[in-house]
Amino acid sequence: MKPIFLSLENLLYKITFSIVSKKQPVLTPIAIKNNLLRQCVKPLLLAVILLLSICVATQAQAPVITKNMGIPSGNANCSGVAYGNSVYIAILNGGYIYQSADGESWSKVVDAGIPAGTFTSISFGAGTFVVVGQGGLILTSANGLNWTSRTSGTTQNLTNVQFLQSAFYVTGMNTTLRRSTDGITWSSITIGAGTATDMFLYITYGSGTLVISARNTSGSGIYVYKSATGLSNSWTFQDLGFGTVNRVQYINDRFFVFLSSHEIFTSTNASTWTNITASITLSLPNATMGVWNSSNQIFNGFYDGTKYHFFGSSQYYSGYGSVFTATTGLNFSLQTKTAYIVPQGSAYLNGKYFQTGNEGIVSSPDGITYKYPTGNYMSVASSGTSYAGVGLVASNTGNIFTSADYVTWTAKTPANQQELYGVVHNGSKYLAVGFTTVVESTDDGASWNQIATPAATTYTGVAWGNSKFVAMGYDGVGAKIAYSATGATWTTASTADNYYFRIKYVNGNFFAMGSDNISYHGVIMHSTDGITWSDITPTLPYVVSYFNDVIFDGTKYHFMGAEASNYNFFSVSTATITNPNSFTNKGTITSPPGGSQLGGDWGQGAFAYSNGHFVGSVNDVADGYKTYVVYSNDGVSWTATAMNETTSIGGVIAEGNVFRLLGSGDGKITVSYSVLGVHNFEFEAALVNGQSLLQWQTADEQNTKNFVIQHSSNGHGWIDIDSVRSMGNSSSVKNYSYTHSKPEKGINYYRLIQNDIDGAFTYSKIVSVTLKSAIKPLSIYPNPVVNAPLNVQLQQTTLVSIYNSTGALVFSKQLTAGTQQLDVSGLTKGTYTIKAGETVKQIIIQ
Structure with missing residues (x-):
């Protein structure tokens, strides 16, 4: 919601004139205003002021929500990866496709040609990617971005696809085998040997022979099917004995048979097999x-x-x-x-x-x-100059990633790190807790060292307050809350029989929230010092499954949780936390999607409050735990926005009008509200004599400390380059300027951070200038594109990528130097970003 710059008197005049005027006025506007204020407005002033206050108080500002999620780690089940046409393509079993230029930074492929399904294998050959899956699913793509379903001629579950001897081969259940030279037209291969109900697992080629590894219907067996030609009725069957095969694979100069035990067989001809285990x-x-x-x-x-x-x-x-x-x-x-x-x-x-x-x-x-x-994040913390996310990818395996800008994250996980569940920053160091481990970082997340190994204890969350760390968790006996001055040694403070989902220090109070282990209903534990704890669970007219978070808006505490009857999200607030009967103002999600259950069944979600905005997340229990961002301006009426992801958010960092959510499966979401920190804020940039001249103008500055100038070469990785002090409180216009003497070649992006004396801050809009090179690395025309191809002119061979307005990759291909035409007729109308190397431009398709 943009700020209103009319004075209250002018605003009242406009509203009142619309109420009392019956015909076109003949007086000047000023005369009319004075006349109305003297004769008509006074009786209406109080009513209008009341009306305005109600409107302002109840109008919820809709935020801008963006997500920056790579390929998930943890419980992701990746079914395979292939490389071709200068791009890596990976598939997830759940029906998702990801692409990468370097095999490290991945983005989800969004294309209408990708059907819902279970993907099991991927291969590349003959210039084409082929993906197979359950129910006879076969997809093909030349670039990994645009996909087409193909007719496989079977509804059997397909298990593996390989490009061998100039043809694709696909295996499946019940001795299913399909062959194609182009990935588009498929023929059925009749085996004519073995047992028709055998499960084909994997196909390989070597020494002039195609070999398929298989099991029987009970999932056991060491079966080998082979053929010299791959044609129908050319296959023979061989049973290698008792056991279960993992895979038969031709590697370098021989076939290997890997069994589910430790045994390994090899062969050079797929006929005579040698057990090499003892060797x-x-x-x-x-x-x-x-x-x-x-x-x-x-x-x-x-x-x-x-x-x-x-x-x-x-x-x-x-x-x-x-x-x-x-x-x-x-x-x-x-x-x-x-x-x-x-x-x-x-x-x-x-x-x-x-x-x-x-x-x-x-x-x-x-x-x-x-x-x-x-x-795969369970918790997030910020030092003010960096972010740290901790979590786990599997049992006994934790992960730590850090970031300076919340966009680019770098793994900092020590070797043999146990799983981690909570992280906090106390002003001088990060401290993370988990399964029998406590680790710290005293260099802003650059390196991490273990400082404690609590025996048989798993700490699932940690907070800092009142000069101590306070952690929740459980040991071999039961639940516990413990405290520590440094994180190295811990003292148990409470052993109340509860399961906690979150511990938090808010407005001078510790809260541990979850459900009790007796009635399995929601519970809230409270302490002012982290040592002495009491149960302050509210008395409510409905049964609570659990409480999972708390925030303070400057007046009241708001507790979030899920109802026991349907796992739906709710919030409740109080100004007197020790009075169980004082919790009122039940908050719920207005107009949730039909058939949904937005909330959680095991503590899902996290919340934060800043500058009058409540922001958090929930999951749809009724629809695969899909993620929703929820927000409110009063903590009572909540709005839910679907993310079309399944991340479970573990923590939220509030920074002025920006909320940063981090969760499982690389769940990174940013929620931003309008960010004009001072009234009538204008910010412009221009290129003058090869330098970037930045100018901004403010009015009605109050409590402003300074303006930090940030620069980016790509529009998302920001670096502080300087700061300008505020001219002080003023109701008049103030003009500022700054010159960036050494902008980079190409597009230079700039934004301001307006910092207040009280620690609050807001961002300006983003402006840019372009410093042209002697040789343009990228030229595009026409722009806008109207019913025509897009001409792309390059000085050298470059990977060209096109992103839509949500940041999703819609095109990526290595293009050679010169001018090439791209068919963009399949793209919807709108604004797109095209990137060639380090050069970024915008195009409009109409």
Whole structure:
């Protein structure tokens, strides 16, 4: 809602004139105003003022909500990755497709041609990506962005697709096999051997032979189907004995059969198989020799031209995420574990190493050190100059990511980090807690060190206040709340039998919120010092499943939770927290989608308050836990906006009129309100003699400290370049200017942060200037585009990407130097951003 710059007198005049005037006036406006104010307005002043106050108080400002979510990590189940046409494409089992130029930074592909379904495998060949899935699903794409469904001729669940010997082969249930040379037209292959109900798992090729690994209907068996031609009725069947096959795979110069036990068979011709298990040697990370026994297992692998890489589980690390390398295929070396993942797939693509599996996708530049591209966040904190998000990707495996701008996040997870559930900043350091671990960072998140290992204790959240850290969690006995001055040693303060979802320090009070373990109803525990706790659960006319957050608006405390009857979100407020009968003003979501249950069933959601705005998140229990951002201007009437994601938000950072939400599966959401910090704020930029001249004008400045000038070369990664002091409180116009003497070649973006003396701050609009190079790296025409192709002129071969107004990638392709025409007729009308290398421009399609 933009600010109104009329004086109250003028506003009253306009409203009153519309009420009392019956005909066109003949007096001048000033004379009319004075006459009305003397004779007519006085009896209406109080009523009009009351009406205005009601309107202002009840009009909710709609925020701008943006999301910046990469490929999720954690419980993401990545079914595979492929590379072609200068782009990596990864698929998630849940029916999502992601693309990346470098295999590390991923963005979701949004295309109407992607149907709902379960995706199981991806391959690239003949210039085409092919994705297969359950129910006979086959999709193809040339660029990984625009997808088309193809007719497979079967409704069987498809399990694997590979491009082998100039053709795509797809395997599936009940000995299903399909073949295509282009990915578009598919033919059925009749096996004519084995058992018709066998489950085909994976197809590979080597030594002139196509080989399919299979199991029986009960999920066991070591079955091998093979053919020299791949044609119908050319296949033979071989049973390798008792056990369960993980995969048969041709790697470098031989076939490998990996079993669900530790056993491994090899063959050079897929006919005669040798059990090499007893011949395997195992070197451990501690420089000792191990034993290859039943506590080790291989799922799959590949050869990178120098070494074999095998992926599975190990006795040494007591589980998955184990990477073995070998030079001969027999001399295994277990590498230091860097990423926990159940490796359902692996690939060596364009010089980069990948593992895909239940927890998502991990990559490595050297085949040794793997990392997740994003975090799975349970909690977030800010130091004022950085952000830290902590969480977990699997049992016993935590993650820590930090960011300076909330856009670019960098992994800072120490080796062998246990899962983490809470993080807080106390003004001098970050402290994170989790499963039998407490870690800290004293250098603004750059490095993290473990400072405590609480025996048999899992801390699920932490707060800072009253000169101490206070954590909630549980141990081998039950629930607990504990406190510590430094985080190194902890003292138990409460053992009340509750399960807590959040602990928070608000307005000089600690609150621990959740549900009790007796009636399983909502509970709120309170303390002023973090040591002595009491139950202040309110008396309400409805049953509460749990409470999960609290915020303070300067007058009242607002508690959020879910009702027991339907898990729907509600809020309730009080100014007297110790009086259980004082909680009133039940808040709910107005006009929720039909059939939805917006709230949560296990503590989902987090909330914050700033500058008159309440912001938080809920999940739809009735529809796959889809995420909604909820906001309110009074804490009673809430509006919900669907995010079309399934993240569970773990924390919210409020910064003036901007709210930053962080959650599971790389859930990053920003909620921004109108951000004009002073009335009549004008901000402009111009290029003068190769320098950026920034000028802004304010009126009615009150309590302003300074203006920080920020610069960006891409419109989202901001750097402080200088600051200008405020001229002080004033009701008159004030003019400011600043010259950026060394702008970069291309587009330079600028914005201001107006800081108040009381710590509040707001952002200006974004302005830009363009410093042209002698040679234009990117030229586009026509602009706007009206029923015509878009001409793109490049000075050199460059990856060209087009994003829509929501930031979703709609086109990406490596284009050669010169002028090329792009068909944009399939794009909806609107404003788009086109990026070529470091050059960014806007285009309008009409």
